[in-house]
Amino acid sequence: MKSQESDFKKGSVGLVILAVLESSGPMHGYAIAREVERRSADVFKLGEGALYPALRAMESDGLVEAEWQMQPSGPARRVYRITGDGRKRLADQVKTWRSFTSAVESVLAPVSA
């Protein structure tokens, strides 16, 4: 069961990060991880081991861009913001995700959990 959950999470890390950056605006890595936890009521814990490689991959793919920015309190942080390509990718992924979950829901509907 754990591994299934882990697979779902792995497949959706990029989607979740893009969604947070799109709706909450530019953020640094730590804030992204906390925001994902907060929105999912701690169900989706975005491990840092997955977060930073995913951010780096998305940056290489031009889906996000990053720059070091001074923070109102504390040292400068690397802040990530979604790009135009990132928004397009997010829209595609959301569409795919919704059609997929809706299809799975339809299959599961007769099953009583």
Add this chain to the structure above:
Amino acid sequence: MEKTISPVQNGDDIVDRYMLEYRAALDRVPVKIADEFCREARLHIESLVAEAVADGKPASDAAVEAIVQFGDAKAMGEKMRQEWRRKRAFYLSRDESLCLAVAAILFLIPAAISIYSLSAAEHAATAINRPLSAFAPVPVIPFVSVVMGLVFPRTALRNVSIMVLAVLVVDAWILLALGRHLQSGYESRFAEYAGYEFGLDLLFVWICSALRLRHLEKLANISFSHPARSASV
């Protein structure tokens, strides 16, 4: 060489040691980029520690918890390095660039000798085209490296041994060419060229081994067991 961390160790020390291991795993990433990765990771870990301390946890426990959450330093460094290199198939690290430069010099010296020998009038009649054929294997080194880099992108270009392998391929080629040349009965400086070639290749292989050894020693000196595991004992 296993070192352990005492459970009462200061939180900053634990984070420092974790960062040292993370930095070591990023050793083939350019310094500026690796520093940036480390700075970002450190800020994240410090935020996790601050959060846990604010919740009333002791600093050392908070540090251990934070780095456990961050994940194994070597694995994390490896992932970040792979991501950084994903779109840079032909990137060469400092050691690899050095090896390539040494290889180029080692091949240029016998090439220069061979060209010089060609220019001598007494060899012009017999040696023409023969020594030049010896240059054919030279492009094999970057070629083999690039092909291996494409076939094994995760290991080939970061591994100095690929350069050694390329040199061995070239040597085998030269050996074959030398055998054919000697059978042909022509007199030329080819055998002399091949002699220089083998000598310099041996030197090159030795330099590669020394570099590799130094790298492994460096890793061994800073390697230690995972702080979380040690601290929980």
